[in-house]
Amino acid sequence: MPDAIVARALAKRFGRIDALADLTLRVARGECRGFLGPNGAGKSTAVKMLVGLVRPTGGDAEVLGKPVGDRATRARIGYLPELFRYPDWLSAREVLAFHARLLRLEGAPREIDAVLEEVGLRERAGDRVGTFSKGMQQRLGIAVALLGTPEILFLDEPTSALDPVGRSDVRALIERLRARGTTVFLNSHLLGEVERVCDRVCVVDRGRVVAEGTVDALVGESRGVRVQLDDGWHEFDVAPSEIPALVARLVGAGALIHAVEPKHVTLEERFLALVQHA
Amino acid sequence: MNVLLFAGLTLRELMRRRLVAAVAILTLVIAVFTAWGMHRLATAVVDGSPISEPAVRATAAAIVILLAFLFSFVVALGAALVGAPAIGESIANGEILAVLARPVRRTEVVLGRWLGTLTALIVYVAAAGGLELIVVRAMTGYVPPHPLDALAYMAGLAAVVTTAAIALATRVPALAAGIVAVMLFGLAWIGGIVEAIGIALGNERLADAGTLVALAFPSDALWRGALFNLQPAVFTAIAANANGNGNVNPFTVTSPMPNALLAWAVGWIVVVLTAGIVAFRTRDL
Numbered sequence: 001m002p003d004a005i006v007a008r009a010l011a012k013r014f015g016r017i018d019a020l021a022d023l024t025l026r027v028a029r030g031e032c033r034g035f036l037g038p039n040g041a042g043k044s045t046a047v048k049m050l051v052g053l054v055r056p057t058g059g060d061a062e063v064l065g066k067p068v069g070d071r072a073t074r075a076r077i078g079y080l081p082e083l084f085r086y087p088d089w090l091s092a093r094e095v096l097a098f099h100a101r102l103l104r105l106e107g108a109p110r111e112i113d114a115v116l117e118e119v120g121l122r123e124r125a126g127d128r129v130g131t132f133s134k135g136m137q138q139r140l141g142i143a144v145a146l147l148g149t150p151e152i153l154f155l156d157e158p159t160s161a162l163d164p165v166g167r168s169d170v171r172a173l174i175e176r177l178r179a180r181g182t183t184v185f186l187n188s189h190l191l192g193e194v195e196r197v198c199d200r201v202c203v204v205d206r207g208r209v210v211a212e213g214t215v216d217a218l219v220g221e222s223r224g225v226r227v228q229l230d231d232g233w234h235e236f237d238v239a240p241s242e243i244p245a246l247v248a249r250l251v252g253a254g255a256l257i258h259a260v261e262p263k264h265v266t267l268e269e270r271f272l273a274l275v276q277h278a
Numbered sequence: 279m280n281v282l283l284f285a286g287l288t289l290r291e292l293m294r295r296r297l298v299a300a301v302a303i304l305t306l307v308i309a310v311f312t313a314w315g316m317h318r319l320a321t322a323v324v325d326g327s328p329i330s331e332p333a334v335r336a337t338a339a340a341i342v343i344l345l346a347f348l349f350s351f352v353v354a355l356g357a358a359l360v361g362a363p364a365i366g367e368s369i370a371n372g373e374i375l376a377v378l379a380r381p382v383r384r385t386e387v388v389l390g391r392w393l394g395t396l397t398a399l400i401v402y403v404a405a406a407g408g409l410e411l412i413v414v415r416a417m418t419g420y421v422p423p424h425p426l427d428a429l430a431y432m433a434g435l436a437a438v439v440t441t442a443a444i445a446l447a448t449r450v451p452a453l454a455a456g457i458v459a460v461m462l463f464g465l466a467w468i469g470g471i472v473e474a475i476g477i478a479l480g481n482e483r484l485a486d487a488g489t490l491v492a493l494a495f496p497s498d499a500l501w502r503g504a505l506f507n508l509q510p511a512v513f514t515a516i517a518a519n520a521n522g523n524g525n526v527n528p529f530t531v532t533s534p535m536p537n538a539l540l541a542w543a544v545g546w547i548v549v550v551l552t553a554g555i556v557a558f559r560t561r562d563l
Contacts, residue, residue, distance in 0.1 A: 014562075048375075048562075048563065051379045052378070052379070053375060053378055053379065053562070053563045054563065055560075055562060071381045071383070072381060074379060074380055074381045074382075075380070075381045077379065079375070079376060079379035080376075081372055081375035081376055084372030084373060084375055084376060085371040085372060085373060086373055087291065087368075087373060089291060089294040089295055090294075098283070098287065099376070099377075099380065101283055102280065102283070102377065102380040102381070102382055103380060103381070141376070144376055145376070
């Protein structure tokens with residue numbers, strides 16, 4: 001079975017600006033891939049190229065083993081754009097019914113109910129989109145993307161308009177999708193979110209990939225520990241494996257230990273270091 | 279199949295946004311005013327005696343032409359302002375992104391939006407134009423020589439303007455596309471007058487310039503086609519007699535729209551719509 005996504009030196013140039021310079025990546029089936037980068041890094045352009053909305057000016061890419069933009073393959077992908085507004089005069093159910101017809105879905109009413117339930121919009125299914133908050137529009141966008149049980153889901157900033165409850169719901173949804181074997185390509189600058197749900201991460205900055213790997217590999221081994229003694233907090237530069245020996249040494253020296261906190265480098269710290277350095 | 283889906287969406291949008299209801303009410307109001315005016319004309323008394331029936335019909339014919347002229351502007355404005363947003367808004371608000379990520383051809387989107395808009399315009403031209411003609415007939419007994427042909431030409435005018443608006447809106451914002459389409463319609467109308475003046479004065483260059491404009495944007499040629507079918511034979515004769523071989527104003531014509539020009543207009547619509555499709559297919563979103 002071919003990989004979910006293969007991109008080789010994918011590039012997009014708008015006039016004199018390189019929106020994306022050289023994107024090379026491989027996403028395996030069933031993987032949840034985080035795609036990180038600051039604003040203007042080329043994340044949305046990359047996603048749009050992968051779903052066939054923007055034509056590359058260099059390189060090539062395949063999605064589910066077919067060249068990007070392949071019409072039949074588009075029936076097997078789901079896409080949540082970053083910025084969108086569905087027609088305010090349609091109800092949520094009508095928006096989904098329209099997309100179901102574009103997909104030639106059989107058993108559409110049942111599936112529409114299922115995706116509405118999945119995103120928590122079942123109660124508002126008959127209401128016009130014009131009455132929806134931004135967060136509800138985003139939930140509807142996710143429901144549209146989920147129609148047709150896609151094999152790969154491109155989510156471009158899926159939680160940007162959501163409150164903490166909504167974000168938690170989306171995280172849970174991504175977990176469920178992963179469990180079903182759906183490939184998820186998550187474009188986000190909410191690093192905590194990516195850190196929690198993604199298997200691997202790709203960091204882009206100014207149109208170029210600056211780092212790629214598993215979250216653990218990207219963050220690297222943390223070094224250092226904070227120890228609270230009678231006179232306050234003290235920091236020690238030791239590897240995680242050396243922490244027990246350090247504690248034993250301190251106790252042996254008669255120190256009273258109140259707390260031990262290994263230092264943890266977050267993805268955010270690593271990300272900032274990467275993009276600031278780049 | 280998808281073409282009909284997008285056409286249906288366009289029609290549903292026009293109905294849901296209450297545009298159809300608003301236009302229907304306005305059309306009825308105008309029909310009532312027309313009925314009142316035509317009734318006054320038919321029952322008018324001059325020097326103590328009612329106006330003769332031929333005089334009533336001649337006056338009604340002139341008023342019908344004037345109404346048709348104003349109607350052509352309303353149709354052109356409607357064609358531009360309904361056509362451009364039909365595709366332009368879905369691009370501007372990002373709705374099109376999720377749609378085109380489906381197994382949908384961009385050609386289907388443009389054709390569907392065009393078909394839906396054109397259907398709405400044809401229904402409007404037939405209903406509003408037909409109602410006016412029925413009212414005139416009921417009040418004065420006057421019926422233009424070829425009313426259905428006239429309405430068909432008017433629908434052709436709507437097709438030209440809306441095709442231009444939709445083709446432009448695949449690349450430029452809806453508002454700009456609509457305004458440009460209306461301006462092109464206005465330019466074509468001016469071109470028609472320039473051509474008429476050129477013919478009347480025997481100035482070939484002026485006439486050729488006007489003809490070029492008519493070829494570049496055939497809305498005025500179609501308006502003249504409608505006009506010829508609304509115009510009683512006596513008007514045609516008077517216009518031809520008064521102006522030698524030509525006419526000097528947009529309210530009279532001396533000959534029907536040539537078949538070659540009609541074929542050109544149809545070809546023009548096909549070419550411009552195709553250009554719009556190509557423009558949409560090759561753009562990044």
